[in-house]
Amino acid sequence: MANHKSAIKRNKQNQVRNARNKHSRSTLRTFVKRVREAVESKDQNAAKEALAAAIPVIDKAASKGVIHKSNASRNVSRLTKLVSTLG
Numbered sequence: 001m002a003n004h005k006s007a008i009k010r011n012k013q014n015q016v017r018n019a020r021n022k023h024s025r026s027t028l029r030t031f032v033k034r035v036r037e038a039v040e041s042k043d044q045n046a047a048k049e050a051l052a053a054a055i056p057v058i059d060k061a062a063s064k065g066v067i068h069k070s071n072a073s074r075n076v077s078r079l080t081k082l083v084s085t086l087g
Contacts, residue, residue, distance in 0.1 A: 024066045031057045035079050044086040051083050 002008045031054035038047035055076055062072035 021064075021066050024061050024064060028057055028061045028067070032075065032079065035083065039082050039086060042086060044083075047083045047086055051079055054079060 002011050031050070035047060035050040035054050038050045058067075058072045058075050061067050062069045067075075
């Protein structure tokens with residue numbers, strides 16, 4: 001356990017950041033899952049809408065440092081490719 005005042009503060013900051021990142025990552029996974037479910041149900045309109053909603057969430061997670069920007073780009077690319085298979 002932290003003994004110094006600065007170490008205690010650092011632990012508190014880490015807990016807050018961890019909770020924030022966990023929420024962001026969870027939200028991101030939910031939006032990606034919605035796109036995949038729409039593609040599985042072969043609903044092109046729903047898939048396009050879900051993709052349009054997911055892309056800003058992915059980009060925001062990358063800009064906040066929750067995921068790497070290359071990871072975000074790869075996710076967007078793969079989801080776009082997946083949705084385009086319906087058309």
